[in-house]
Amino acid sequence: MSVEVAGMGHAKSEGPLKLAVPRGALLGETLDALDAIGVDTGEARGDSRSLIFETPGLTLVTMRPSDVPTYVEAGAADLGITGKDVLLEQSDRVVYELLDLGYGRCRMVLAGRKGDESLGEAERRLGMMRIATKYPRVAVRHFEATGRQVEVIEVKGSIELAPLIGLADGIVDLVATGRTLEENDLEVREEILECSARFVANRVAHKLRAAEVDELTARLRETVAS
Amino acid sequence: MIHPIPPGTRDVLPDEMRELRRLHRTMIDVFESRGFGEVATPAIEYDEVLARGDGRTADSAYRFFGERGDLLALRSDMTVPIARLVASRYAKVEPPLRLCYLANAFRAVRPQRGQMREFAQAGVELIGAPAPGGTAEVVEVLEATLDAVGLDRAVIGLGDADLYRQLLAEFGIEEGARDAVLSRLAAHDLVGLEEELSRLEIGDEQVATCVALSQLRGGGEVLDEARSLGGAAVERATARIGETIAALEARGVSDRVQIDLGLLRDLGYYSGAILEVYDPALGHVLGGGGRYDELLRRFGVDLPAAGFALYLERVHVAQMEESREGEVR
Numbered sequence: 099m100s101v102e103v104a105g106m107g108h109a110k111s112e113g114p115l116k117l118a119v120p121r122g123a124l125l126g127e128t129l130d131a132l133d134a135i136g137v138d139t140g141e142a143r144g145d146s147r148s149l150i151f152e153t154p155g156l157t158l159v160t161m162r163p164s165d166v167p168t169y170v171e172a173g174a175a176d177l178g179i180t181g182k183d184v185l186l187e188q189s190d191r192v193v194y195e196l197l198d199l200g201y202g203r204c205r206m207v208l209a210g211r212k213g214d215e216s217l218g219e220a221e222r223r224l225g226m227m228r229i230a231t232k233y234p235r236v237a238v239r240h241f242e243a244t245g246r247q248v249e250v251i252e253v254k255g256s257i258e259l260a261p262l263i264g265l266a267d268g269i270v271d272l273v274a275t276g277r278t279l280e281e282n283d284l285e286v287r288e289e290i291l292e293c294s295a296r297f298v299a300n301r302v303a304h305k306l307r308a309a310e311v312d313e314l315t316a317r318l319r320e321t322v323a324s
Numbered sequence: 325m326i327h328p329i330p331p332g333t334r335d336v337l338p339d340e341m342r343e344l345r346r347l348h349r350t351m352i353d354v355f356e357s358r359g360f361g362e363v364a365t366p367a368i369e370y371d372e373v374l375a376r377g378d379g380r381t382a383d384s385a386y387r388f389f390g391e392r393g394d395l396l397a398l399r400s401d402m403t404v405p406i407a408r409l410v411a412s413r414y415a416k417v418e419p420p421l422r423l424c425y426l427a428n429a430f431r432a433v434r435p436q437r438g439q440m441r442e443f444a445q446a447g448v449e450l451i452g453a454p455a456p457g458g459t460a461e462v463v464e465v466l467e468a469t470l471d472a473v474g475l476d477r478a479v480i481g482l483g484d485a486d487l488y489r490q491l492l493a494e495f496g497i498e499e500g501a502r503d504a505v506l507s508r509l510a511a512h513d514l515v516g517l518e519e520e521l522s523r524l525e526i527g528d529e530q531v532a533t534c535v536a537l538s539q540l541r542g543g544g545e546v547l548d549e550a551r552s553l554g555g556a557a558v559e560r561a562t563a564r565i566g567e568t569i570a571a572l573e574a575r576g577v578s579d580r581v582q583i584d585l586g587l588l589r590d591l592g593y594y595s596g597a598i599l600e601v602y603d604p605a606l607g608h609v610l611g612g613g614g615r616y617d618e619l620l621r622r623f624g625v626d627l628p629a630a631g632f633a634l635y636l637e638r639v640h641v642a643q644m645e646e647s648r649e650g651e652v653r
Contacts, residue, residue, distance in 0.1 A: 112649075173607015182515075194512035296515060301609065302602045304512075305481055305584060308541050 114156050115310055118170055118178030120163035124295050127201040128179050135317040167191040176303035182293040183272055187233045194304050196315050197297035200322045206236060208288040209279055210268040211261050217287060220267045221246065230260030231270040240290045258282040332433040332441035347473060347640055348426050351446045354469045355424035360448045363423050365405040371397040376622050377404030378593050386430055398430035403631060406449045411623035419452020419627055447633030454628040455615055459597045460571035462630045467577050474643055478603040479580055483587025484565055485594040485614060490557035495526045509538055510588045541584040550585055568597050593619040599632055605645035610638050
């Protein structure tokens with residue numbers, strides 16, 4: 099029989115649906131979208147240090163965007179909102195991607211230092227570029243798909259640093275306005291893909307709480323359309 | 325001193341083993357009481373024999389050379405080995421054949437995901453009984469099994485393996501592009517599905533039909549909603565599902581079946597009805613199955629067949645969660 103054999107998830111089926119809400123850059127617009135469908139986000143907007151906010155009909159659980167697929171796959175959260183970048187980087191996590199929420203738009207790009215040819219030169223003379231990124235899998239997939247060999251260097255913090263002090267020839271990173279690149283004297287060399295916030299669901303919750311999930315999806319869809 | 329074992333494998337100690345053994349016995353008792361005889365097959369088979377059953381899983385199997393240089397493989401499920409066994413040992417026996425098993429199977433894993441390389445499956449294979457009666461019998465055994473292990477809240481999803489392949493063919497989408505669409509459907513990536521479909525030369529209405537179909541799940545009303553979307557492929561699939569439901573109703577076992585037109589299983593041998601099992605206490609699928617009317621022919625015996633398999637360890641976790649939730653309720 100089929101089905102991937104992953105770790106065990108422990109979902110809870112009673113009570114309101116649990117929605118994993120991303121902290122950080124997507125938080126504001128996520129709460130706006132929830133407001134628009136009538137969810138009371140007042141408490142979540144406060145400076146409370148709680149992570150879980152009960153609202154009538156929906157429990158909001160706040161977490162790092164990169165943790166959203168983990169919680170949703172395991173069924174600890176029934177639903178979640180996170181960036182497409184996160185979903186692509188964790189593409190082996192089984193979550194249902196139900197809706198493009200339209201906000202949080204940004205581009206995944208390959209960038210290098212302005213006026214600096216080390217990307218091209220490394221490729222030409224060494225046959226290999228060194229690329230620093232927080233998204234090693236997206237980067238590897240992009241360079242494999244375009245037939246180039248790279249050494250992908252995973253870094254956790256400010257990626258812009260890597261090409262400036264010679265750790266890497268270029269970076270693969272997410273760009274919204276391009277200001278960070280500009281300030282660090284970097285420029286976009288290639289566009290890899292477009293990202294935005296996505297609404298995702300746990301596979302079992304999508305089946306067993308179909309009516310509630312569909313209703314919430316429909317309401318969110320309206321906010322995207324408007 | 326710690327001596328490591330490969331990730332994705334594990335030891336079972338007495339407390340757990342006692343519970344697993346009880347579960348094992350309960351399930352096999354249900355199977356046996358309904359006339360399914362237990363069989364065992366070797367964990368190691370010839371690679372070319374397993375690949376005959378399902379070429380698509382071949383890339384995830386463990387392969388190695390035997391002492392004479394033969395290419396061997398660890399089985400990745402029990403359905404293919406049983407198809408092989410039936411063709412070799414029961415080719416001349418009057419069908420239907422009822423066989424069951426509880427056995428370990430092996431799949432390649434992705435590192436650091438807690439995935440198991442070796443896992444136990446319990447299931448049945450009903451060979452020589454066509455749809456819809458055979459399917460209904462299999463669902464009946466599955467329900468009895470879930471009841472016997474205390475998962476009375478578990479739900480069985482019922483879908484159709486041929487729906488999308490036929491629908492996309494009807495839309496005039498060629499095979500290469502079809503696979504890309506099917507993989508989005510299998511992953512349930514609706515945003516990607518829409519993108520993929522929009523890239524093809526089909527109308528917006530057809531894109532919408534495909535996306536809407538994948539979201540249809542629930543009771544009998546789902547079939548009406550599907551039909552209203554139209555098309556010959558939808559008509560055929562809903563008719564097949566309708567027949568299965570009628571056969572289930574005749575046996576009085578349709579209550580926990582949820583029709584799910586978004587269901588798509590990723591093994592290469594399914595045709596017609598497909599099944600998936602969920603329990604509200606567990607975020608993962610407990611098991612699945614369906615019809616594989618073409619599989620036996622690949623081994624030289626032309627018999628329709630259906631079956632299901634449950635992941636023993638997951639059933640065990642769900643059982644524990646259910647009993648815990650039961651205490652709370």
